[in-house]
Each structure stands twice: as C-alpha cells, then as structure tokens.
Amino acid sequence: MCGIVCGISKRNVLPILTEGLSRLEYRGYDSAGLAYSSKKSVTVVKNQGRVADLVNKVSLKGIETNQAIAHTRWATHGVPSEKNAHPQFSKNKIYVVHNGIIENHNNLRDNLISEGYKFISATDTETIAHLVHFFMEKGLDFESASLKAISKLQGTYALGIMDKDVPDLIIGARNQSPLVIGQGYDENFLASDIMALAPVTNKFKFMEDGQICFLEKEQVQVVNSNGLKAKLKTQEIDSHSYSNDLGGYNHFMEKEIFEQPKAIENSLEGRLGKNETQEGIFGAGFEAAVKDVANIQIIACGTSFHAARIFEYWSHKFLGINCRVDYGSEYKYQEPVKSKNTLLVTISQSGETADTLSSLKFAKKTGDPLTLTICNVANSSLCRESDFTLLTNAGPEIGVASTKAFVTQLACLNLLLLTLMREHKKLPSARKKITSALKDLPKHVGATLKKLDAYQATAKLLFKRNSALFLGRGLYFPIAREGALKLKEISYIHAEAYPAGELKHGPLALIDKDMPVIALVPDNEHLDKIQSNIEEVAARKGKVITIGPLGRTKIAKEGGHIKIPKTLDLLNPIICVVPLQLISYYTALLKGTDVDKPRNLAKSVTVE
Ligand code: G6P
Numbered sequence: 001m002c003g004i005v006c007g008i009s010k011r012n013v014l015p016i017l018t019e020g021l022s023r024l025e026y027r028g029y030d031s032a033g034l035a036y037s038s039k040k041s042v043t044v045v046k047n048q049g050r051v052a053d054l055v056n057k058v059s060l061k062g063i064e065t066n067q068a069i070a071h072t073r074w075a076t077h078g079v080p081s082e083k084n085a086h087p088q089f090s091k092n093k094i095y096v097v098h099n100g101i102i103e104n105h106n107n108l109r110d111n112l113i114s115e116g117y118k119f120i121s122a123t124d125t126e127t128i129a130h131l132v133h134f135f136m137e138k139g140l141d142f143e144s145a146s147l148k149a150i151s152k153l154q155g156t157y158a159l160g161i162m163d164k165d166v167p168d169l170i171i172g173a174r175n176q177s178p179l180v181i182g183q184g185y186d187e188n189f190l191a192s193d194i195m196a197l198a199p200v201t202n203k204f205k206f207m208e209d210g211q212i213c214f215l216e217k218e219q220v221q222v223v224n225s226n227g228l229k230a231k232l233k234t235q236e237i238d239s240h241s242y243s244n245d246l247g248g249y250n251h252f253m254e255k256e257i258f259e260q261p262k263a264i265e266n267s268l269e270g271r272l273g274k275n276e277t278q279e280g281i282f283g284a285g286f287e288a289a290v291k292d293v294a295n296i297q298i299i300a301c302g303t304s305f306h307a308a309r310i311f312e313y314w315s316h317k318f319l320g321i322n323c324r325v326d327y328g329s330e331y332k333y334q335e336p337v338k339s340k341n342t343l344l345v346t347i348s349q350s351g352e353t354a355d356t357l358s359s360l361k362f363a364k365k366t367g368d369p370l371t372l373t374i375c376n377v378a379n380s381s382l383c384r385e386s387d388f389t390l391l392t393n394a395g396p397e398i399g400v401a402s403t404k405a406f407v408t409q410l411a412c413l414n415l416l417l418l419t420l421m422r423e424h425k426k427l428p429s430a431r432k433k434i435t436s437a438l439k440d441l442p443k444h445v446g447a448t449l450k451k452l453d454a455y456q457a458t459a460k461l462l463f464k465r466n467s468a469l470f471l472g473r474g475l476y477f478p479i480a481r482e483g484a485l486k487l488k489e490i491s492y493i494h495a496e497a498y499p500a501g502e503l504k505h506g507p508l509a510l511i512d513k514d515m516p517v518i519a520l521v522p523d524n525e526h527l528d529k530i531q532s533n534i535e536e537v538a539a540r541k542g543k544v545i546t547i548g549p550l551g552r553t554k555i556a557k558e559g560g561h562i563k564i565p566k567t568l569d570l571l572n573p574i575i576c577v578v579p580l581q582l583i584s585y586y587t588a589l590l591k592g593t594d595v596d597k598p599r600n601l602a603k604s605v606t607v608e
C-alpha cells in the first residue's frame with residue numbers, strides 16, 4: 001500500500017529518496033511521485049506506473065536537492081493516474097504526501113471550494129494541501145497552519161508536508177498509519193517503513209498516533225496533538241536485516257519460499273527446551289497471565305487468517321479451550337460476546353494491517369484485557385498495542401503473496417499451543433512429542449522444496465485453466481484455502497477452497513474435464529472420507545491432483561500425486577502448504593504475471 005519517504009540533509013537526498021521508493025515497491029502501488037526543492041522553487045515529478053519509470057521520466061541525474069518528499073500511491077480516492085499521484089499541492093506552495101484515508105475530506109473540500117480553491121485531483125490528500133495553505137492565508141505560519149489543518153482531519157494518515165517558502169523544514173504527522181523518523185548525522189528522514197531508510201541509518205524513532213514532527217537537518221522535534229513536546233526513544237535497528245537483495249533468485253516470492261527452513265529455525269531458536277517451550281518467550285509474566293485463560297479469540301486477515309484457523313483446531317484438540325477466529329475487517333461487526341478470561345491474539349506479518357489493528361483497539365476498549373500479537377515486524381503498531389508479543393523472526397517478506405510469514409506464524413502458534421498446554425497441565429507426553437517434531441520441521445520443509453519437477457508439472461496443468469478447486473478436511477481445510485489464495489493472488493486464476501465434505505452441496509456442479517481439483521490427503525481418520533470425495537470428482541472426469549504424506553498406491557484414483565514428508569498429524573499441514581506455494585509460483589511464471597507485485601494488491605494494507 002502507499003509508501004512515504006522524505007528527507008532533509010546537507011547532502012543531495014534525491015538518490016536516497018528514489019532508492020527508498022524502490023525499497024517500498026513491495027508494499028504494492030500504482031503510481032509514484034516526488035517533490036524536491038531547489039533554488040527557492042519546488043519541482044514535482046509524478047508518474048503512473050513503476051518507480052523506475054519515474055526516475056527515467058525526467059533525468060534526475062545532475063539535480064541536487066537537500067530536501068524532498070516522495071511517495072508511492074495505491075489508489076483509494078480517484079483512479080491511478082498522474083494527477084492523483086502524490087505529492088498533491090496547493091498554489092505551488094504547499095506539497096503533501098499522504099498514506100491513509102481522510103474520512104471528512106468531502107466536507108473539507110466543499111468548504112475549501114467555497115473559499116475559492118480549485119481541485120485538480122480526485123484525492124482526499126489534495127484537501128490537506130489546500131487546508132494548510134488556507135490557514136497560512138489567514139495569517140498563520142507554516143508550522144501553526146499545519147498543526148491547525150491536521151487538527152481538522154478525521155481518519156487515518158501518515159503525512160509529509162513541505163512549504164516552498166520555508167526551506168529546511170518538513171512536517172510529518174501520524175494517526176493510525178505508520179511513520180518512522182530516521183536520524184542521521186546532519187540529516188533526518190521520514191518514512192512509512194524502515195525498509196525505505198535501511199541503507200542510510202540504523203537509528204529510528206517510531207511516531208505514535210496523534211504526534212506531529214518537525215524535521216530539520218540538525219534536529220527533530222516531536223509534539224503531541226496538544227502541541228506539547230513529546231519524548232520518543234531512539235531505537236537502533238540492524239539495517240542489514242532489511243536487505244532487499246534477490247540473492248540469485250528470480251523473484252522475492254521464490255527466495256522467500258526457499259528461505260522457509262531457515263525462517264522456521266529462526267522462529268524456534270532459543271524458544272524450545274528439551275521437551276517444552278522455554279519460559280518467558282512471550283514476555284515476562286505471560287505464563288502467569290494465561291493460567292486461567294478459558295477462551296481464545298484470534299483476529300487476522302489474509303494469509304494470517306488461515307494460520308489462525310489452524311490454531312483453532314489445535315486449541316480444541318489439545319487444550320480443550322474454545323477458540324474463535326475472526327477477520328480483522330469483520331470482528332467489530334459481529335458484536336462479539338465477551339467472555340471472562342479471554343486471550344485475544346492478533347496475527348500479522350506486517351503488524352500494520354488496519355483492519356486487524358482497529359479490531360484490536362476495539363477489543364481492548366470493549367473489555368478484552370489480555371492481548372498477544374504474533375507478528376513479523378518488531379515495533380509495529382500491533383506489537384506496540386499488545387501486552388505480549390512473539391516475533392516470528394522470518395526476516396523481511398517482500399513478495400506480496402505471503403509465504404515464509406505463514407509457516408513461521410504456524411511455528412509460533414505451535415509454541416503458543418505448547419506453552420498453554422504446559423500452563424494448563426495438558427498431555428505432558430504429547431507435549432514432548434510435539435516439541436521434538438517441531439524441531440524437525442525445517443528439515444521436512446527443506447525436503448519438500450526439492451520436488452520442483454512435480455510442482456512444475458502441476459503448474460502446466462493449471463496455467464491454461466480459468467478455475468481450480470482445492471479440497472481439504474479438518475486441519476487441511478485452512479491449508480486448502482491458503483493454496484487457493486496463493487493461486488488467485490499471483491496467477492489471477494479463480495480458485496476456491498472447499499471443505500471436501502461440502503463438495504456435494506454445490507461445487508460438484510462445477511466439475512468436468514476442465515476443472516483441476518487439488519485434494520489434500522491426510523494420513524488420519526479423514527482419509528477414507530476424502531478418498532470418497534476424490535472418487536466423486538474422478539467419476540465426473542475432473543482432474544485430481546493429490547498432495548499428502550501417504551504413498552501414491554494408498555490414494556484412490558487420481559491424476560497425479562505429490563508425496564510430502566510425514567510428521568505428526570498436527571504439523572503435517574505446515575509441510576503441505578509448500579507444494580501449494582510452489583505450484584502457484586510456477587503457474588504464475590507460465591502465465592507471465594508480475595509475481596512479486598500482483599495487480600491491485602498491496603503487501604501492507606494500512607486502510608480499512
Ligand atoms: C495483504 C497481503 C497478504 C496478507 C494480508 C494480511 O492482503 O497481500 O499477503 O496476508 O495483507 O497482512 P498481515 O501483514 O496482517 O499478515
């Protein structure tokens with residue numbers, strides 16, 4: 001989703017900002033732009049399309065500027081176009097980049113039009129530029145006019161604002177959309193994501209909701225919404241871990257799929273003892289806090305939601321604790337019935353997904369006191385809003401389609417399961433077995449990554465089809481959903497996942513010789529039933545590809561079979577997702593789609 005990078009320095013910031021924009025591309029965007037000041041004037045360069053085109057559009061070579069604001073836009077208000085790209089500006093004086101949505105922009109726009117302002121874009125952001133200008137016309141200076149304008153905004157925003165006539169100052173503001181200050185020597189930066197600034201600094205201040213900052217070369221001041229000075233800790237973060245290097249792979253998605261064994265190892269490192277999880281891995285006091293937990297509520301979106309659905313099964317089977325899973329975008333509308341002793345868990349790769357974040361805030365307000373987040377990004381909004389955090393330690397995930405984030409979320413959810421089992425004195429011998437099997441998970445995932453021929457052959461079956469059906473039962477149903485999500489995200493093939501037992505209640509009508517069906521076949525009590533489902537499809541000439549830990553001979557009539565390593569039943573679905581990721585990846589390659597940046601999608605969805 002939209003990305004911001006702004007900088008003010010004694011040196012030329014243009015190369016830093018254009019590099020920053022490229023490093024933000026992974027978030028998903030449809031246009032890009034920047035405004036730089038030079039010789040008392042400000043130049044705006046905007047472009048619909050890629051950052052590389054923006055840089056090529058006008059040769060930025062030879063241009064030197066000490067101050068600029070830049071943006072990648074993912075359209076919300078107004079189509080993707082050069083006009084709607086940011087920076088938006090007012091009277092060639094005030095320039096604004098913005099992430100988020102200004103909910104009262106229609107009212108503000110009407111008032112500004114009646115004051116004589118002309119709008120050239122369809123964006124809510126242009127309102128902010130005119131509003132700052134309007135208050136300056138009323139006699140306020142740039143700082144006061146910006147504070148006043150920001151106080152009129154309702155909605156979510158991360159902002160970077162510049163005034164042509166006030167060199168050496170960039171104003172930033174944050175409300176429910178991430179914004180971080182990067183500090184250097186005689187230079188300061190502002191970005192929506194530390195990824196953008198990793199090459200230039202390792203010192204960061206994470207702004208909080210309602211805060212406004214004044215960025216100058218030598219100093220940064222931060223104030224709260226009441227205008228009083230705020231103190232923000234400077235945090236040193238190892239910027240090397242924010243590498244955006246493909247490392248010899250063709251796509252980030254491919255790289256991230258192959259990083260999965262190591263990523264799982266990193267998730268587990270230092271967290272497992274001989275037979276149990278280590279104490280304190282969720283933060284001091286977690287064990288005592290969860291002793292009386294009688295309900296678990298999980299909130300997540302997208303791929304993270306599928307990880308949550310797997311934990312739901314684990315919780316019922318191994319803890320006997322009721323677990324409910326809701327989409328971040330739906331939780332509030334369910335008018336959730338609050339139960340005592342609830343552990344509220346959010347799961348998120350980015351830690352910034354607006355729907356998950358607003359649901360967490362809502363849950364806290366309406367009486368869920370104990371909150372945990374399982375998240376890949378330290379210092380993200382979800383981490384800061386939660387009592388306890390378990391970082392997945394997957395390393396940055398750049399490909400829009402989530403892969404290593406998913407398997408590491410499941411590894412971490414398994415740590416949660418084991419910890420709750422211990423604190424609730426459940427099944428000590430099962431705990432031992434699960435702990436040991438979890439340690440072997442990287443090895444099994446590694447072995448699964450070797451069967452590329454089988455995945456490529458399946459991709460050849462899929463890439464000319466319009467639809468595909470994924471079937472699973474029990475724990476494998478959320479994996480089937482994740483497989484269908486991967487396929488539609490990056491290959492644009494319509495894919496649906498169904499609990500295999502539901503086939504006869506509707507989707508069987510879709511089956512003919514052109515419908516590929518991927519059936520996940522477990523080695524558990526569901527085997528016979530899914531065998532019958534496979535036969536139901538085969539009898540209607542559907543092409544079935546089966547995936548599971550059993551050998552080919554043990555599976556009913558099928559088109560092709562992919563055998564995965566066998567481990568404990570509760571962990572096998574984690575291995576099973578790997579073939580699905582690679583089948584989608586190879587299908588997308590055959591279709592020639594933009595694997596890492598699929599159309600219309602964003603990596604980090606920071607609007608509701
Ligand atoms: C977007 C991404 C998905 C991700 C979802 C939830 O839709 O494209 O890959 O699963 O957001 O994101 P989160 O960061 O909260 O896990």
